[in-house]
Amino acid sequence: MRWAIQPGESPLFGSVRGCDEFEQRVLRFDAASDEQVNEADDEVLYVLSGRGSATIGGDEVALSPGTAVYVAQGSAWRVDEADGLEVLSVLVRDPLPADGKTHAIVAVDGVEAGAATAGRAFRLLATPELGCQSVTQFVGYIPVVRAPDHFHKYDEVVYVLEGDGRLHVDGETVPLRAGTCVHLPAGLVHCLENVGPGEMRVLGVFRPAGSPAEAYYPDGTAAAY
Numbered sequence: 001m002r003w004a005i006q007p008g009e010s011p012l013f014g015s016v017r018g019c020d021e022f023e024q025r026v027l028r029f030d031a032a033s034d035e036q037v038n039e040a041d042d043e044v045l046y047v048l049s050g051r052g053s054a055t056i057g058g059d060e061v062a063l064s065p066g067t068a069v070y071v072a073q074g075s076a077w078r079v080d081e082a083d084g085l086e087v088l089s090v091l092v093r094d095p096l097p098a099d100g101k102t103h104a105i106v107a108v109d110g111v112e113a114g115a116a117t118a119g120r121a122f123r124l125l126a127t128p129e130l131g132c133q134s135v136t137q138f139v140g141y142i143p144v145v146r147a148p149d150h151f152h153k154y155d156e157v158v159y160v161l162e163g164d165g166r167l168h169v170d171g172e173t174v175p176l177r178a179g180t181c182v183h184l185p186a187g188l189v190h191c192l193e194n195v196g197p198g199e200m201r202v203l204g205v206f207r208p209a210g211s212p213a214e215a216y217y218p219d220g221t222a223a224a225y
Contacts, residue, residue: 001172003188007179013157014091019183021155021207023091029082037076042095044126044137045069046203048161050084057103063087066108066139068125070132072098088159090205092134101131108139116213119143128209136209144196150215150223151189156206158182158192163200166193176200189218 005012014023023041029052047067054061056069056077063085071077073095079085104126111123126137139161149168158181165176168191176182176192184190194200204212215223 001167001169001174003169003183003190004167004174004176005181006175007177012181013183017183019155019157021093022157022205023093024157024159024181025089025091027087027089029079029085029087031082033079033082035076035078037074038071038091039074040093042073042092042098042132042134043071044090044092044132044135044205045071046088046125046137046159048086048088050082050086052082052085053080054078055080056105059103059105061105068106068108068137070104070106070126070130070137072102072131075102077103088203090135090137090157092205092207096133098131098133104130104132106130113141114211114213116140116215119145120147122212124212126205132209134209135205135207136212137203137205138212140202140204140212142192142194142200142202144194144199146193147191148217148223149189149191150217151187152184152206152215153186154206154208154210154214155186156184156204158184159203161201161203163194163198165195165200167191168193 012024013019126132160180
């Protein structure tokens with residue numbers, strides 16, 4: 001199935017895999033890094049594991065699992081200290097203007113959860129309200145259930161943070177586990193199923209920005225929750 005990449009496979013989703021909106025990368029640091037400036041793309045980051053510190057847009061930031069960072073195109077960032085630091089980066093191609101905002105930092109545990117379909121919940125990270133005009137970044141929480149098949153009007157890349165499940169698309173099914181990447185183009189009817197035994201957590205980035213709760217059944221009617 002071309003919509004999923006299993007742990008250990010590379011590259012992740014980007015233009016070479018038919019995903020022109022985004023490029024996913026897993027960045028690993030065990031020491032300080034050089035300064036990085038991307039003049040073309042916005043970037044949203046999420047700390048997967050390890051700890052460290054960084055300077056982002058001139059601000060010193062502590063990094064730990066669950067730290068999310070938005071960096072606008074042309075803004076500088078670097079890692080100052082790192083201990084087994086692993087970060088998921090998603091580059092956002094052709095971003096919208098940031099209206100003067102250079103960066104934002106969010107801790108996932110400090111964000112109030114919202115509700116989505118089939119008992120799912122989410123916490124918003126990078127959003128237009130924080131200056132990230134092009135995309136919404138969020139962590140989703142999926143209970144042990146198979147939700148009805150549905151689609152979104154946005155283009156999305158997903159990284160499975162925790163749990164085991166299955167992705168169902170067009171009669172095909174592939175396993176999901178920590179480290180699996182998924183690309184869901186706008187309009188693709190799909191279902192992410194959590195097979196248990198515990199909760200599944202996923203990190204999503206989608207464009208255009210909006211609410212992760214917005215979904216539609218295959219007949220086009222809005223999903224109920």
